[in-house]
Amino acid sequence: MGRRGGAGQYKEQHQAQLDEVADAAYRGDWTAVLAAVEKSPGLVNTRRTGGRSGWAPLHQAAWHGAPGAVVRQLVDAGGWRTLRAADGERPVDVATRLGRRDLVPLLEPEPVHPLQDRAQRAMEQYLHALVRIRTADFGVELKLNLPQIGVLTELPDGKLWFAVPGMYGGFAIVLEEAATSPRLRVSSHCRVVGYSGQTHHITADGCALIESGW
Secondary structure: OOOOOHHHHHHHHHHHHHHHHHHHHHHOOHHHHHHHHHHOHHHHHOOOOOOOOOOOHHHHHHHHOOOHHHHHHHHHOOOOOOOOOOOOOOHHHHHHHOOOOOOHHHHOOOOOOOOOHHHHHHHHHHHHHHHHHHHHHOOOOOOOOOOOHHHHHHOOOOEEEEEEOOOOEEEEEEEEOOOOOOEEEEEEEEOOOOOOOEEEEEEOOEEEEEEEOO
16 A cells, blocks of 8 residues: 555644544543643644534533633633534533533633624524535535534634635635624635635625635
């Protein structure tokens, strides 16, 4: 069997790193989780690719009843308190359900850009449809953990990069005018396909292509 190329090897190593963090959080090994997050902060919101629960480290911390200091460190590292699992639960919902009263205040979301529930749900449906269509165009067949608009509401700049394995690119998602006329500006591209860039505006009423071919 031939040796795998550098890109494939990097992809495998990155996936292994994600799985290691997910496994450590599942076991409640917070020393390992925090060490990995300190080295690579982006791992703080790791969800297992193809996993059924959709739990990130903060969900696991709520379930295990992790020490408050651990939860604070995960939040301070950028852990998303608005992130919903496959069943719709946020970390605070898990803590509430299990009676982890000391963790509830630490896990309560603090949105910087509040959105009405209806607008958030509608825009997220259009966003997910756009991601599915665009990734299918580039032959991506992976089951993706799709981006959640709720996360944008707690990010100071309202911006999120959603990288897609196998697409050689992804989606830059920006929440604009949240307080008045909320919309998403979504720019997507594939680095290895020339002029593949597209920009869409998404509101609660629909999705519109505003620029393409960049």
